[in-house]
Amino acid sequence: MTIAIVAAAAIGEFFTALVITLFVLIAEVLEGLTVGRGRKAIRDLLEFLPREVSVRRTGAIKTVAAEELSVGDVILVSPGGRLPVDGVVVSGHSFTDESRITGESMPVEKTEGSRVYAGAINQSGALEIRAERIGRDTSYGRIIEAVERAERSRAPVQRMADRLAGYLVYFALGAAVLTWLITRDMRATISVIIVAGACGIAAGTPLAILGGIGRSARLGAIIKGGVHLETLGKVDTVVLDKTGTLTYGRPEIQSVSPVEGVSAEELLDAAATAEIRSEHPLGKAILSRVKAEGREVREPEHFGYTPGRGISARLGDATILVGNRAWMADNGIHMPPTRDLGACTEVVVARDGQLLGTIDIADTIRPEAKRAISALEAMGVRTVLLTGDNHQVATAVATELGLKNVEAELLPEDKLARLADMVKKGWTVAMVGDGVNDAPALAEASVGVAMGSGTDVAQESSDIVLLGNDLACFVDTMKVARRTRSIIWQNFVGTIGIDLLGIALAAFGLLGPLLAAFIHVASELTFILNSARLLPQARRKSLPSAGGVSAEGPADVAAAGRH
Known part of the structure; x- marks a missing residue:
């Protein structure tokens, strides 16, 4: 543009030079405002804490x-x-x-x-x-730093944009030289230089990346760099862990089935007495249910545990057995025929040689999981469940959620091998997990996604952290990433198309310097504003709450999170 302004002035086109200067300054101001708005959306996260x-x-x-x-x-x-x-x-x-x-x-x-x-x-x-x-050392502060680091990082597509912008400048200068050699028309030559603009690519690309990261943060997904946003936009396969990802990771009682003549309360109380000294997750689920119903759990006088089988406890003159069917068979308890448990684990309870009933316990599936998986499939994304749980439970969960690709009873190294094989096939894979055992797979995947409630190891190994543990948030973030890539490529194609057409028209003398300047700046602003569509909307200020603190809407979910 400097060359164009000087050249226009050199041939007496002072008004054109002034118009070019004015348009360029206006474009710079608008570009600064849009980029500043994106950065302010990130800085606003800090205002969430009291001053x-x-x-x-x-x-x-x-x-x-x-x-x-x-x-x-x-x-x-x-x-x-x-x-604070x-x-x-x-x-x-x-x-x-x-x-x-x-x-x-x-x-x-x-x-x-x-x-x-x-x-x-x-x-x-x-x-x-x-x-x-305090300050930046808090859990909240670390989230802010993660977002800021992401904003400063450069995605490969940004480096490509810079190179392409440079090539366009060289091409425009070459076309101008060729135009002068062929036509000897200085106005046409200058118009060629003026009409070619690369700012729609050079400025629009980082603005789109900034907008995508900021919008994802508002949704509740912390993306640790532009490269991960770009990769997420290309993902064609999503690998899911089960426990803590598709489920809550805490077993809950699904049904209580006492035998005839025994009440549900009596069955649960007997089981709770035997489990009160146990550290088993299934026992904790039973104790939680009894305490939630407001009943006191009686301490047993004797407690014995056989790994892989069950518990034997004595309360007064009664002997209580709690465990699996094999444990009941070992103790001569007559059991009814086996039944289809689906994703549940059966806990059998007996007292003094008599069966009291069974308690079915299962890890509760997250309510948004089915919607998220349906949305992924609607986007054409392949979904795969890899879990260390047994085949029966994994199949039942997959059936309920509509997952077709399931592999169960996998060790962490098995998951890692499956991920490596998928990547080797050329798939772009996102791995979603939450535990220490998922960390190697999260690091191996094209992009690793950790649940916000997961372990610190999982979060450090991941490229994206979901603050609210909501898989629907992950789907929305994928949509943002795809939209970001789409807008960047719209800018690429549009800028190249307009430049080529404008250069051709200018070379044939169909564009004067003034009209060329208008086309240059108008196209630049169009593509910058196209990228600005990704920027998060400004927050609405609401009335102060009772504590003198303004309440925020759901758009501010990403203003906090555990990193």
């Missing part, structure tokens, strides 16, 4: 700026307020909303000694918290 906090110092409560906090400070958080630090409750009793941090949908009770996270909302009573991590 002033109440601190107990020298026996008195003082209000200080959040920047003045130190590790070890005791902070008072009133009902309705946001927690990660720490431990030293006094008080309340419930906090940690849905933005850990993905826990229900309020979490906090008493003395409980751990709390920055960004959570205190719902009921006042809490005094000793700060352990």
Whole structure:
């Protein structure tokens, strides 16, 4: 454009030179505004935390700026307020909303000694918290840093855009030289230089990447770099773990089947007595159910555990057996015929040689999982379930969710081998998991996606972290990634097409310098604004809540999360 402005002035086209300068300045301002808006959407995440906090110092409560906090400070958080630090409750009793941090949908009770996270909302009573991590060191701060690092990173498509923009400039200069040699028409030569523009590619591509990362963050998915956003947009296969990903990862009682003459409460109470000293997840599910119903669990006088079989407990003169059918057969308990359990595990309970009944326990499937898998298949994405669970449970879960490709009883190294084989076949694979055992597969996949409630190892091994543990959020993020790629390629094709057409028309003398300048700037702005469509919408300010803190809408889910 500098060459075009100088050349226009050299042949006396001063008005054209001024118009080009004006259009270029306007384009620069609008580009700066759109890019600034994208970066502001990320910086706004920091505003979620309170700027002033109440601190107990020298026996008195003082209000200080959040920047003045130190590790070890005791902070008072009133009902309705946001927690400014990660720490431990030293006094008080309340419930906090940690849905933005850990993905826990229900309020979490906090008493003395409980751990709390920055960004959570205190719902009921006042809490005094000793700060352990502040500012950028908090769970919340780490999420912000992850988003900022992603914003600064460069995807391969951005490097390609820069190269293509350079080639377009060289092509335009070459075409201008050729036009001058053939026509000896200076106006046509200058028009060729003016009409060719690469800004739609050079500026539009990073803006689209920025918008995609920002919009994904608002959805609740932290993408650790532009390269991962680009790869996600090309994914054709999604590999899913079962426990903690498609299911909640915590067993719950699905049905209680007492024999005739025995009540459900009696069956559950007997099972709870035997399981109270057990650390088995199935036993914890039974205890949780009994306690939730408000009944007291009686402590057994004797407890014995046989691995792989079950428990023997004595309460008074009664002997209670809890375990599988093999355990009952070992103890001479007569059992009814086996039945189809689907995804459930059967727990059998007997007392003094008599069967009391059975309890079916299963890991609860996440309600959004079926919708997410249907949406992936509608997008033409292949879905595969790889799990370490047994074939019967894996098949039952897959059938309920509509998954056709299932492999069960896999060790972590088996999952890794399956992933490596898929990548070797040329598939672009996204792996979604949450546990330590998923970490190798997450690292091996084209793009690894960790559930927000998963282990730190899984999150560190992944390229994307889902803050709210919602698979529907992952599907929406895939759509954003695909839309980002689509917009970038629209800009590529559009810029090249307009440049070639404009250069041809200018070379034949059909475009004057002024019209060439208008076409250049108009196309540049069109493609920049095309990329700007990806930027997150501005937040709406809502009325302050009881604690003096403005309530945010669902669009701000990504403003917090555990990294």
